[in-house]
Amino acid sequence: MPRYTAPTQDVQFLLHEVLKIADRDIPGYSELDSEFTSAVLEEAGKIASQVLQPLNSVGDQGGCKYENGVVTTPTGFKDAFEQMKDGGWPGLDMPEEFGGQNMPYLMGTAVGEFFSAANQAFTMYQGLTHGAASAILAHGTDAQKATYLPNMVSCAWTGTMNLTEPHCGTDLGLMRTKAEPQEDGSYKITGQKIFISAGDHDLADNVIHLVLAKIPGGPEGIKGVSLFIVPKIMVDEDGALGTRNAVSVGKIEEKMGIHGNSTCVMNYDGATGYLLGQQHKGMRAMFTMMNEARLGVAMQGLAQAEAAYQNAVDYAKDRLQGRDVTGVKNPDGPADPLIVHPDIRRNLMAQKSFTEGARAFMLWGALLIDQSHRSNDAEAEGLISLLTPILKGFLTDKGYDMTVQAQQIYGGHGYIEEWGMSQFTRDARITMIYEGANGVQALDLVGRKLAQDGGKHVMGFFELVKSFCNEAGEISEGFKTQFIDPLKAASKDLQAAGMYFMQNGMKNPNHALAGSYDFMHLFGHVCLGLMWADIAKASQKALDSGTGDAAFYETKLATARYYMSRELPATALHLARIQSGADPVMALDPDAF
Amino acid sequence: MPRYTAPTQDVQFLLHEVLKIADRDIPGYSELDSEFTSAVLEEAGKIASQVLQPLNSVGDQGGCKYENGVVTTPTGFKDAFEQMKDGGWPGLDMPEEFGGQNMPYLMGTAVGEFFSAANQAFTMYQGLTHGAASAILAHGTDAQKATYLPNMVSCAWTGTMNLTEPHCGTDLGLMRTKAEPQEDGSYKITGQKIFISAGDHDLADNVIHLVLAKIPGGPEGIKGVSLFIVPKIMVDEDGALGTRNAVSVGKIEEKMGIHGNSTCVMNYDGATGYLLGQQHKGMRAMFTMMNEARLGVAMQGLAQAEAAYQNAVDYAKDRLQGRDVTGVKNPDGPADPLIVHPDIRRNLMAQKSFTEGARAFMLWGALLIDQSHRSNDAEAEGLISLLTPILKGFLTDKGYDMTVQAQQIYGGHGYIEEWGMSQFTRDARITMIYEGANGVQALDLVGRKLAQDGGKHVMGFFELVKSFCNEAGEISEGFKTQFIDPLKAASKDLQAAGMYFMQNGMKNPNHALAGSYDFMHLFGHVCLGLMWADIAKASQKALDSGTGDAAFYETKLATARYYMSRELPATALHLARIQSGADPVMALDPDAF
Incomplete structure (x- = not known):
């Protein structure tokens, strides 16, 4: 186990x-x-x-x-x-x-x-x-906050997000669920929502559904969508639970993973709902949840990679198989542990350098959220808005890959459910999909976030990297060669990719969109490169001052070196793919597939 | 479905x-x-x-x-x-x-x-x-062939391979199953084997197990392993089925996928077995199966990718979501099909170019087997021996990736078992593991196959690429630029990687082994590049001659262009990783993980 x-x-x-x-x-x-x-x-x-x-x-x-x-x-x-x-x-x-x-x-x-x-x-x-x-x-209104928040903050009641319908996920403008206004100011919600995580269960006394729906007569498409609070059990004015609302579970889905979470089809049959925020501004309100959820999913990608990694390390140290080609390491045993083998090390270093770098990126992102919310810092808000799709897309793609790599360390035992390694990959797989599939994150990044506020935030990011490099490059020549030069080269690739989009995306937006996924990964690598350079800087400082756990800092430096020499060079490949433009990707007629 | x-x-x-x-x-x-x-x-x-x-x-x-x-x-x-x-x-x-x-x-x-x-x-x-x-x-002896083959060729009886034991998979020298010689020339086989695919079932009247075991008193380790025929039901001299042999199923495993195949723990309790081939030469005999099995697994990787791809294409054409940014394509519908979106195209082209290139590689490999077996062509035998770990490792790694990409096209529906896309990834996952985990394939390639017969086969491969490039480069300047120059560049990366191993692997074999996995992928890309250039050549020829289905050939050329510009550049990344050597990979103490 x-x-x-x-x-x-x-x-x-x-x-x-x-x-x-x-x-x-x-x-x-x-x-x-x-x-x-x-x-x-x-x-x-x-x-x-x-x-x-x-x-x-x-x-x-x-x-x-x-x-x-x-x-x-x-x-x-x-x-x-x-x-x-x-x-x-x-x-x-x-x-x-x-x-x-x-x-x-x-x-x-x-x-x-x-x-x-x-x-x-x-x-x-x-x-x-x-x-x-x-x-x-x-x-919410003050009354809504008073009615729902105390019980939701304590998790006496739980909450859900209801966006997807059978025929639409990404393209919510196609939504059919309708919200008919009632005389008392409430709405009757009718429609079907699918893939509702935690949609119903036995853990709490009530479930507060946030449901996107269209008020008849409103604007077409996504501009006519509003957000509603729809409790599973009605809440009286004094806050006590009343009768059951007209919302029910159609079924729970059989999924590849996250079996412990109830993914429900939810049927709304004239259920009573209350407008949250303004009419037809539902997407804006929903994005408060979505942005937070995207960071939460990024964290899940990292989290599954970390859990899988820990167990891969255990197995690599425990399982005796083959001998170190440079000399026996476990002479009293029948074989050496897996961890002596260079290809096992390659695999473990990939995992270790990812999870630790990703954790730094994740916590930096959370800090930017605090700066934005608690200090009303517009620059931080712009930056985290830019980084959110990268955190979500890159950390979940890579996080999933790492669970697959961890599973691989176990050989055949990794494929048997008994050992638990399969669950990490099956659970991690959903993180690439929900809260906006990663292709949609890439589209959000390249189609919206890059140009937001005149490109101010991406320029801010480059400035930040540049000033970091200038400062950290002064530490020593060796430090510069090992950590700063690779980061500069990667950042240069990212700038070249952005330049390519600017020069070619105007003529044909497909030149940018066909490179969006690679751009998301390129950007992700630069962010992790920045994190590792910053980690190396802090570690070098601690070592120079002679305080703390030297082995810990030396390990950080070695892991940073691994990332710089083995992972960060991926930026050049992503750039080459981006610079090949839309033609190789878009050449075929749909019928030719 | x-x-x-x-x-x-x-x-x-x-x-x-x-x-x-x-x-x-x-x-x-x-x-x-x-x-x-x-x-x-x-x-x-x-x-x-x-x-x-x-x-x-x-x-x-x-x-x-x-x-x-x-x-x-x-x-x-x-x-x-x-x-x-x-x-x-x-x-x-x-x-x-x-x-x-x-x-x-x-x-x-x-x-x-x-x-x-x-x-x-x-x-x-x-x-x-x-x-x-x-x-x-x-x-087998003539008698063994006569006893078993007719029923096995027809599948009236089925067969298995028994290698793995609970404590050893890759390192079969640790094997504990023993084979005690009996007076009648048979052996009593005692031990436990695990992960036995098709180990038992109700599809056939008998199961013929091929079992690796050690004859007591033989050489230590892998050199003391022999191969035995152990029928589930004893076969009389006249070929009729007799009594049950002392082999039984301990349990069947719960696995991530391939649920339709019975993966058994097999217990041999003094079961009667018959030596196949020579004493202590079991690995040689088993490798006849293993090499064939490795090609078979390579084919499975391709096969799952193809099946998943076909369904991804169907969904991409059927599912309406969003609009083509360059102009509406389905004005009568509520949205355009997914396939209009560049990032969906990128994904589908990755799948298409992989499966078609891999199929060519696979069939070329099979042709080399025929040349080797049917024409006793030593050159072909050497070449397929070199290419086998690449076929197995590269086609299953990429094949799995492609099933994941195909699943991604479905968004949330890809995660629900109902749609069947999850099964492709869960089934494909085993191909990276069984018949030698892909890290072992990389080790076989770099540690054995590269230097086999004085490096003759890898030199032969480079000669083959060179003469192909010389010949096909003559077709036209455009053809050369599009297809031959990228192949030459990739092949040059491969040669540089081989050179790095030669120059550094002698000093420290870890410099080669730490790059083995990247080398396997680098080599795989060059092989697929060669396949695509050859496909392009045949297609150009057909187009020039004006015969056949022009649309088919144009599609091949466009797909080849995609592979050359978007996939083949990965060789430079693999080379950079290889050339960083063992130090970044091996720097840490095992305790630092």
Whole structure:
């Protein structure tokens, strides 16, 4: 059976030595001293490894059941959910006035990785609730906030997002679910929504659905979509639960993975709903959830890679097979452990350099969210808006790849469900799809975010890389050669790709769009290169000062060297693909496929 | 539900216009005129799409059952197996004297792709039988051949390969299963074997296990391993079935995929076995099966990619979502089909260029097998020995990636089992693992095959590429720029990688081994580049002569252009990774992971 240990030391290093959160003038950050964050992380790590992780394969094998109109979650989920609630984890970064602990989003992200790594399917129940609560917090009336938030922040009630319909996912303008206004100001919601994660279950007393629907007579397409609060059980004016609303589960889906989460078809048969935000501005309100959800999914990609990696390392150290060609390492045993073999090392280094670099990228992204929300920093807001599709697309594509690599270390045992490695890949696979398939992330990046505000944010990113390189390049000639020069070269590839889009996308937008996926990956590599250079800088500084755990910092430097020499050169390939333009991609008639 | 249509036109094109089999002086090839191969392919295609494909998801969902000592295959498998036997498909390329049709291996490979694409789990029952029969054919005594082959060629009895034990897979020297000589010349086999595909089932009257075991007192390690024939049910001297042998199923494994194939733990409790080939030369005999099995697995990688691709194309043409940014393509519909979008095209072109290039590579490999076996051509034997790990490793890694890409086209529907796209990835995943995990293929390539016979075969490959480029470069300047120059550049990268190994691998073999996986992929790309250039040459020739289906040839040229500009540049990345050497990969202590 797999195990999971929360990487608390790495998070502490990133928070305090790389991101240097104590130096940041962000409201709420002054409380985040090293002792405090360590206590929070250790406690979260315990819950993750002791409560959530043991239920991961239970959830996978047992799955959710739908019988007689009732959805039940796997054995043990309800108890574990109670423990999460008792610990106040769901409301960690929610406002105190609604029962939360008001910590920064950064801390929610840090512990969220642990929970997701230990049990993705389980953690989605509270993750979706968090997203729905955030949307109500941002767009709800005071009465709506008072009615729903206290119970959602505590997870006494959970939440969902209802976007997809059988015939439309990405193209929500095609939506058919309708919302008919009633005399009392409410709406009657009628339609079918599919792929509703945590759509119904036995973990909470109520489920608050956020549902996109069209009010008849509104604008065509996506501009006529509004967002509604539709409780599973009606809530009286005094906040007490009343009668059942006209929303029901059609079925739960059989999926490749995340079996512990109930993915429902939801039928709305004239269900009572309440407008959230403005009429026909539903997409704007939904994007509060979507952006948060995209970062949450990026985190899941990283989290599954980390969990799979830990178990791959265990197996590589434990399994005796073959001998080190440079000399026997385990003379008393019948063979050497797998980890002596260079190709096993290549595989493990790919995983290690990804998860640690991705964690830095993820926490930096969370910090930008805090800067944006807590400090009203428009620059940070623009930057995280640019980086969100990269975080989502790159971290989930790579995260999935890493689970596949980890599974490969196990050979045949990786393919047998008993060992648990298959679950990591099956669970991770959904992260490339939900909250906007990764092709849609690439489209968002190249079609919208690059040019946003006149290209200001991408220029800001290049400035940031440049000033980092200038400063860190001064550390030493060796440091510059090993870490800064590769980052500069990668950043240059990214700029050349952007230039190609500018020069050719005007003539034919397909020249940009055919390169969008490669651009997302190119950008992702530059971000991870920046992270590794920054990690190397912090590590070098610590070593130079002679403080702390030297082996830890030396390991960071070696891993950074690996990333620079083995992963970052991928930028040149992505650039070459982008610069080949649309013609090779678009040459064929649809009939020729 | 997915569908499958055998790509008969493509195979015909490859056989007759690219490989030009009529011009080959290989015994048995003279019968392979276009009309004949077309008839065989069409018939095989019908069985694949009408009989095997409808059972693919049945097998996945129902799986095999093990109850009261009896293994049952999924509903419908037994009837389908009878139809395969009635059609004589299992013995297509087996000798006539044992009931086969004596066609070349090339034809077995061509139709094998169709069967595997339609139903991999099902086709493995006969595939493993084929491998076991080949080993008996190559190493058995006349009596053994007479006893077993007629029933195995017809698949009245099936076969298995028994290598892996719980504590050893790759490192078979650690094997514990023992074979004690008996007075009558037989052996008593005792031990446990795991991951035995088609280990037991209800499709045939007997199962002939080929089992690796150690004769006590023999040499240590891999040099003391012998191969034995161990029938499930004893075979009397007159060929009739007798009593049950002391071999039994311990359990069947729960796997990520290929649920329709029974993967068994096999317990040998003093089972009667008969030496196949020489004492202590078991690995040599087993490699007859292994090499064939590796080519068979390469074909499975291609086959799953093809099946997934066909369904991805269907969905991309059918699903309406969003609008073409360069102008509406489906004005009467609510949206345009997915296939108008450049990023969907990128994905489909990656799949199409892989499957068609891989098919050419696969059939070329099969032709080399025929040249080697039927014409005793040592050069061909050396070349296919070199190319086997590349076929296995590259085609299954890429084949798996392509199933993931195909699944991605479906968005959320790709993650739901109902649509069948998940099965393609789950089934394809095993191909990267069994018959030698792909890291072991890379090790075989770099550690053994490159230097085999003084590097003669790899030099032969470079000569072959060079003379092809010289000849095809004469077609026209445009042809040279589009197809030959990229191939030359890729081949140069491959040579530089080989040079790096030569110059650095002597000092430290890890400099070669740390680059082995990248080398396998680099080599794979050069092979596919060569295939696409050759396909382009044949297509250009057909277009110039004005015969045949011009649209077909134009599509081939466009797909070749795609491969050259978007996929082949990966060679430079692999070279850069290889040239970074072992240091970044091997820097860490095992404890630092």
